[in-house]
Amino acid sequence: MSRRVIIDTDTAGDDTMAILMAALADSIELEALTIVSGNVEFDYEVENAKYTLEVAGATDVPVYEGARTPLVKDHEHADHVHGEGGLGGEVIADTDVPSAEGHGANAIVERVRESPGEITLVCIGPLTNVALALRLEPELPELVDDVWVMGGAVNTLGNDTPSAEFNFWVDPEAAKVVVDELDVSLVDWGLSLRRGTFGPEMLRETESIDTEYADFFDTVSTRAREFARERHGEESTSQPDSLTMACVLNPELVTESSHHYVDVDEREGMTRGYSLVDENAITEGERDTHVVDDVDGETFETMFLDMLRYGDPERSL
Numbered sequence: 001m002s003r004r005v006i007i008d009t010d011t012a013g014d015d016t017m018a019i020l021m022a023a024l025a026d027s028i029e030l031e032a033l034t035i036v037s038g039n040v041e042f043d044y045e046v047e048n049a050k051y052t053l054e055v056a057g058a059t060d061v062p063v064y065e066g067a068r069t070p071l072v073k074d075h076e077h078a079d080h081v082h083g084e085g086g087l088g089g090e091v092i093a094d095t096d097v098p099s100a101e102g103h104g105a106n107a108i109v110e111r112v113r114e115s116p117g118e119i120t121l122v123c124i125g126p127l128t129n130v131a132l133a134l135r136l137e138p139e140l141p142e143l144v145d146d147v148w149v150m151g152g153a154v155n156t157l158g159n160d161t162p163s164a165e166f167n168f169w170v171d172p173e174a175a176k177v178v179v180d181e182l183d184v185s186l187v188d189w190g191l192s193l194r195r196g197t198f199g200p201e202m203l204r205e206t207e208s209i210d211t212e213y214a215d216f217f218d219t220v221s222t223r224a225r226e227f228a229r230e231r232h233g234e235e236s237t238s239q240p241d242s243l244t245m246a247c248v249l250n251p252e253l254v255t256e257s258s259h260h261y262v263d264v265d266e267r268e269g270m271t272r273g274y275s276l277v278d279e280n281a282i283t284e285g286e287r288d289t290h291v292v293d294d295v296d297g298e299t300f301e302t303m304f305l306d307m308l309r310y311g312d313p314e315r316s317l
Contacts, residue, residue, distance in 0.1 A: 002029040004118050004145075005248065006108060008066070009241075010038025010125030010167075011048040012078070012086035013220035017304070018124050018241035019049065020213065021313045023056035025249050031111060031119060034064045034104030038125040038170050040077050040086035042068045044093070048086050051093035055216050059097055066104025067128035070171035073268065075126075078166060083223030090219055105132035112143040120146045122248055123178075124241040126167050127151070131174035134181055141182050148185045150244040151175060152262070152275030154291060156190035159238075163265075164273030165189040172266040172273045179262045179275075185290040186262065187247060188275070192240035195297035199236045202301060206308060214308040239304070246300050247292060250317055253303075256294035261285030 005028050009015045022028045033049045035042070042065075049063050083089025100107070108129065112119050121144055123130055130147075134140050151167040152175070158164040165188065168175040178184065198206070203225065206214055221237045228236040247253050261283055265274040278285060299316075307313035 002027050003120055003248070004029045004031050004115065005120050005122055006032050006034060006111065008034045008036055008104070008121060008123045008125060008129050009049060010036050011045045011052065012039035012082035013088055013224055014239055014241045015039070015124050016048065016052040016087070016220050017217060017239055018122070018245040019052045020056050021242050021245045021249065021307055022122070023053065023058040023061065024307060024311050025313050027249060027314060030058065030061050032062045032064060032100070032107055034066045034107055034129050036066050036104065036125045036129045037068050037070060038167065039082055040079055044085045046099060047093035047095055050095040050097040051087070054095060054097070055212065062100035063097070064100045064102060064104040064107040067132060070126060070128055071131060071173045073171070075170040081224055081227050088220045088222035088224070090222055104129045105136060108133040109137040109140070112140065113137065116143045117145055119144060120148065120248065122245060123147065123149045124244060126170040127174040127178040128171045131177040134177060146185060147182045148187065148244055148248055149178065150187045150240050152186060152188045152277070154188040154190050154275065154277045155279060158273070159189050161273070163271045165275065168264055168275055169273030172264050175273070176264040176266050179264060179289055183288050183290070185292065187240065187244040187292050189240065191292060191295065192238050192243055195295050195300060196240050196243035197236055197238045200234065203235060203237070205305060209309050211308060211311070213311060217308055242304060243295070243300060246303050246313070247295065249314060250299070250303065253295045253299055254292050255296055257290060257292050259287045260289055260291055261287050262289040
C-alpha cells in the first residue's frame with residue numbers, strides 16, 4: 001500500500017527536492033502541498049511549489065496557500081542562501097496553475113478528518129500551519145498517522161543563529177506547540193549536516209547526469225552552493241528536506257533513534273528558536289519526540305542520485 005502524505009513547505013531549493021522525491025516515489029500518494037511563510041517571499045514559495053510539481057509531472061496535486069506570517073513574531077527571509085525567488089537565483093517561477101481553494105491549515109484538518117489514521121504530515125518548513133491545524137482540530141494527534149518534522153538543532157549549533165535552526169527560529173511559538181502536542185519524528189540540522197550534505201564529489205556526480213531532474217537540482221542549488229563556498233571555502237549543499245522525505249520513504253534508512261523530551265524557546269533574544277532536547281532526562285518532561293540520531297548516508301545519496309538519474313528514488317531499495 002502507498003503512504004498518503006501531505007507536505008507542509010516553505011518552498012525553496014532544498015524543499016523542491018523533497019517534493020520531487022515524494023511525487024516520483026511509487027510508495028507515496030502525494031495528497032497535497034500546504035505552503036507556509038519561511039524561506040523566501042510567500043508568493044514565490046507558492047509558485048516554486050507549483051513549478052516543482054510541473055517538473056515532476058504531478059500538477060494534479062493541489063497546492064494550498066497557508067500562513068503568510070508566523071503566529072507572533074516577524075522574521076527575515078533566507079534569499080541570501082536560496083537566491084532571489086528561492087530557486088537558486090536563476091529561475092523565477094511563474095506558472096498558470098491555480099491554487100486550491102481554502103487555507104492550508106484547513107486543508108490539513110479536512111483531509112485527516114476524512115481519512116483518520118491514514119495521512120502522514122511531512123513538515124519541512126516553519127510549523128505555523130500545523131500549529132493552526134491543532135487549534136482548529138484538537139483531535140489532530142489522533143487523526144494523523146505520522147508527523148515528520150525537519151527542524152531544530154539537537155544539542156548542536158543552529159544554521160540561522162548559533163542557538164537555533166531556521167524553521168524553529170522563524171516561528172518558535174508554532175514549533176513549541178507542535179512538539180508539545182504531537183508525537184513527532186524529528187530530523188534535525190545536526191543530522192542534516194552529518195548525513196545530508198553533498199560535497200564536491202557528490203555534486204560532480206549530479207552534474208554528470210543528463211536529465212531534466214538533474215538539471216533542475218543543479219539550477220535550484222546554485223546559490224546555496226555559492227553561499228557554502230563563501231562561508232566555508234568549499235562548494236556544498238545541505239539537503240535536510242529530502243533527507244527527511246527519504247526517511248519517510250525508506251524507514252530502514254534510520255540506523256539510530258531515541259525518544260526525548262523536546263521543548264522550544266519562544267522568547268525573543270539570543271535563544272529564540274532554541275530546541276531543548278533532554279538527552280539526559282534531567283527534566284520531568286514526557287519523552288515523546290522520536291529523534292532520528294543517525295541514518296545510512298550512503299543509501300540516502302543513492303536514493304537521491306536514482307531520483308535524478310531515473311526519476312525513481314526507490315529504484316535501488
